[in-house]
Amino acid sequence: MKSSITQGVKLLATGSAVPNLCISNQVISNIVNTSDEWIFSRTGIKERRILSNNNSLIDIASIASLKALEKTNLNAIDIDLIILATSTPNDLFGSASQLQAKLGANNAVAFDITAACSGFIIAMVTAAQFIQNGNYSNVLVVGADVLSKWTDWSDRRTCILFGDGAGAAILQSSSLISNNILGFHLNTNGQKFNQLNIHYELDKHQENVFMSSMQGKFNVITMNGKEVYKFAVSKVPQSIQHCLDSLNLSVDQIDWLLLHQANARILNAVASRLMIPKKKVISNLEKYGNTSAASIPLALDEAIQDYKINHGDLIVLSGFGAGLTWGTIILKWQV
Template sequence: MMSSILQGAHILATGSAVPDLRVNNRHLSQVVETSDEWIVTRTGIKERRILDDKDESIIDLASLASARALKKVSMDPLEIDLIILATSSPNDLFGSASQLQAKIGADKAVAFDLTAACSGFVLALVTATQFIQNGSYTNILVVGADVLSKWTDWSDRSTCILFGDAAGAAILQACPKEKNGILGFQLNTDGRKYKQLSIPYEKDNETSYHQTLKITQGKFKYIKMDGKEVYKFAVSQVPISIMQCLDSLKISTSDIDWLLLHQANARILDAVAHKLSINSNKLISNLSKYGNTSAASIPLALDEALDNNTITSNDKIVISGFGAGLTWATIVIQWKC
């Protein structure tokens, strides 16, 4: 891989943002039949952050996370060449990356959305890496943001306990090949099982116009998930993806300093680490505080770990996202200060 790239790429800075409103398990027990003990035992989640009924939006969260990343390295937004917004809950079905570009003043940047739910941030990182390593761009802002509270059925106990809202950002920058921090990746999709986790579109009754023209319309509904099947998929396929990526790089699991998985469920995190024979003390997790924030979960946890000085220079980190699609994606990075 190193010999075929024109230049290296590394993560220069990260940032994150969450809403102020905290919804703990006791609050949810007043909405559906559940309890703090039931939720914690099955998911590891104690609370989550939710956008309230003010005018806040996914763009507010994404722009705040981006601004925090830019501030850490004193970078002018006009230095950003490209913005990739990984989200499955945009402000506009045509895309929201352009709104983010305008909000932060990155007027010289191309901007587009990437939709891959919980795998979105990793796929966006891989996409950004290609643009940098082939010499197309120098500075790329990658943002994972979701507000799944807008698409949650709050009467469905199996899903409403899981999801929270958040945004996380990373600035990817070109560097000399010998300082490359993006070591490799592995991407997978199984569209045959897309119904296991989806936000389905449902048709309304047929509507007629001008007597002859008939157009069927409808709307997207709430999150639907087959929890047992998603669990089986994650614990079986994610370790395989990680090992394929590590094997291609000739890196052993014993060489890995940190394992950062999509923050879906504590039992999934533990099961994947166990299958890889990676000690649980190498797991980076903030699931208990934020729940499943979809495309935001990995950059949110990464930013927190960096702020806490958990990750240090030259640490090797395996990052893996998995979820709707079904998609799963692994990237291996080496942290460069």
């Protein structure tokens, strides 16, 4: 049963953070048999940021969150809810509580959402539901992933793609008139889960027969690139069109298209299918690679900082990835 909407949702501010260590395509080519030209021509990626030393997911997630908070009149103690979208937590039981503690957001409920590259979109929709139903007023949504620790650096198919990063957004209850999130569409195809995953492997060398049936470890990222490409260029335009149709909006009314930063070929193909000109596509893929749940908020924050996005602009945010999951949000930017 749907709850009645009593509040609008205002996007107050965004923030982002990336590690200092920059790994160029040239560095990658010293590890595996590849080259800068080969990587860039197939992915659109020139470099990526990798977490190093003793830094963790929570470190970059907290920096992104604090940057967002600094742009508002709120303190951490004013946050009611924290949703951390990540598939690479510090703790398998969840890391949102660690972020809550690090920020000093002691009044906030905190939990994780695991949906890989669609995580930020699903977290934003979840946050909007809590606000629209009148349960919470100030919500911090963070997309953060450290994919480097789950990457096989000897696998040329995947090691060229991924980087680490974090992005944050603060949502606040508002009047229905000033509502920023106009609509959304979410979907999942669990039949295709094995096309992109980090699967759990049982330890076959356990001496204890009983224990060997339970204990093991997670492997590294595996991906069927061709299938993921076909999935993205097919399902994402459909999701965006469905969302626009539900709001009686046309593609021509879109000011900016911001897709999950997975691969330049996917970004170009989706824009082409919707007949959206390249000048309307926001991308920072070249600098950061695929940062999973961080990619959309990271690119959104940079576009806002660069004054690319103006008051009243209509922005389509769309994420897609492991699960397989995909989703779209139609956002109207208001200063």
